[in-house]
Amino acid sequence: SQKIEQNSEALNIQEGKTATLTCNYTNYSPAYLQWYRQDPGRGPVFLLLIRENEKEKRKERLKVTFDTTLKQSLFHITASQPADSATYLCALELDQAGTALIFGKGTTLSVSS
Amino acid sequence: KAGVTQTPRYLIKTRGQQVTLSCSPISGHRSVSWYQQTPGQGLQFLFEYFSETQRNKGNFPGRFSGRQFSNSRSEMNVSTLELGDSALYLCASSLGQGRTGANVLTFGAGSRLTVL
Numbered sequence: 001s002q003k004i005e006q007n008s009e010a011l012n013i014q015e016g017k018t019a020t021l022t023c024n025y026t027n028y029s030p031a032y033l034q035w036y037r038q039d040p041g042r043g044p045v046f047l048l049l050i051r052e053n054e055k056e057k058r059k060e061r062l063k064v065t066f067d068t069t070l071k072q073s074l075f076h077i078t079a080s081q082p083a084d085s086a087t088y089l090c091a092l093e094l095d096q097a098g099t100a101l102i103f104g105k106g107t108t109l110s111v112s113s
Numbered sequence: 114k115a116g117v118t119q120t121p122r123y124l125i126k127t128r129g130q131q132v133t134l135s136c137s138p139i140s141g142h143r144s145v146s147w148y149q150q151t152p153g154q155g156l157q158f159l160f161e162y163f164s165e166t167q168r169n170k171g172n173f174p175g176r177f178s179g180r181q182f183s184n185s186r187s188e189m190n191v192s193t194l195e196l197g198d199s200a201l202y203l204c205a206s207s208l209g210q211g212r213t214g215a216n217v218l219t220f221g222a223g224s225r226l227t228v229l
Contacts, residue, residue, distance in 0.1 A: 031212045043117075043203050043220030044156070051215070091218075094158065098212035100146055100169035105155030 002027050004092055006104035013080055014112055021075040021107045023090035031098055033066055033073045034091040038106065044089055048075075080111045115140065117221035119204050125227045131192040134224045136204030138185050144168075144209025145187040146218065147179060150201040159202075162187055163209045191226075199228045 003026045013019050023033070032051045036044035050057045050066045050073065057064045063076040077084050087106040094100040118137040126132050138145050146169075147159040158171035162181035179189040185206075191198055202225075205218035 032215045034215075034217065036218075041222075043205070043222050044218075046217050046219070049215050049217060089156065093212065093216065094169055096212070097169075098216055099144065099163065099209060100158060100161040101216060101218060102158050103148075103156040 002030075002092060002094060002102060004090060004102060004104040006090060006107050008107045009105070010108045010110070012110045012112065015081060017080055019077040019080050019084070019109055019111070021088050021090075021109070023073040023075065023104055025071050025073075025092055028096070029068055029071075030092045031096075032093070033064075034101065035062075035064055035073075035075050036089045036091060036103075038087045038089060044103075047088075077109070080109075082111050082113050085109055085111050117204060117206050117219055119202075119221035119224050121224060122222065123225045123227075125229060126194050127229050128194055128196060130194050131190060132194060132226060133188055133190045134202055134204075134226075136187045136189075136206075136221060138187070138204075138206030139219055142206035142208055142219070143185055144207045144216075145181055145185065146205045146207070147187070147189050148203045148205065149173075150203055150223070151199075156203070159189065161209075168209075194228045196228050199226060201225050 007022045035047045038044040065074045087108045089106045091101040144163045146161040161169040181187045201223045203223045205220045
């Protein structure tokens, strides 16, 4: 079955630096990959989606890459701010029907000023 | 437009009891997914409903069940509660278009269940 791994449970960086989070997956090639942000006590919020034929996607200070050969996605936050502190989750389709998503366990980012 | 609404937000039950959680999706969204979130296991997929039919199911015991109504509202039920069922239960809605639409989820705030 599909498996997702987010390598780091926690990442601590200083304000202004670039945060890089990793998501690895196994077992088959998904059509797309998504990233969500979750704040304590709240549900996840969608951030970005990248399709298998896209190498890179950007949205303001966020950038996502998708390497289907390595079966890996990298999520970057440039010029990080304390307000970026949250848990970031990557998500893939459960199967090739693509009608349900499974999530990694997340990486908790802490940005200190 | 209104977001995904989950009720109740918090509840406390004892072992052996059952619980029903409710989810109202975004208007126009026909797919509702349920997830269990715990500190140790993260966000685990329970099931997904589309047009009143269960389309996908995760690896949870039969004590976990759900249903969807004709107005797309959904409920999930957990019977014979165990201590390990204590978790945040999240509901998410989407257009449910699968790979074509890339299935972006909008989550509710969750229902926090504590089993004593």
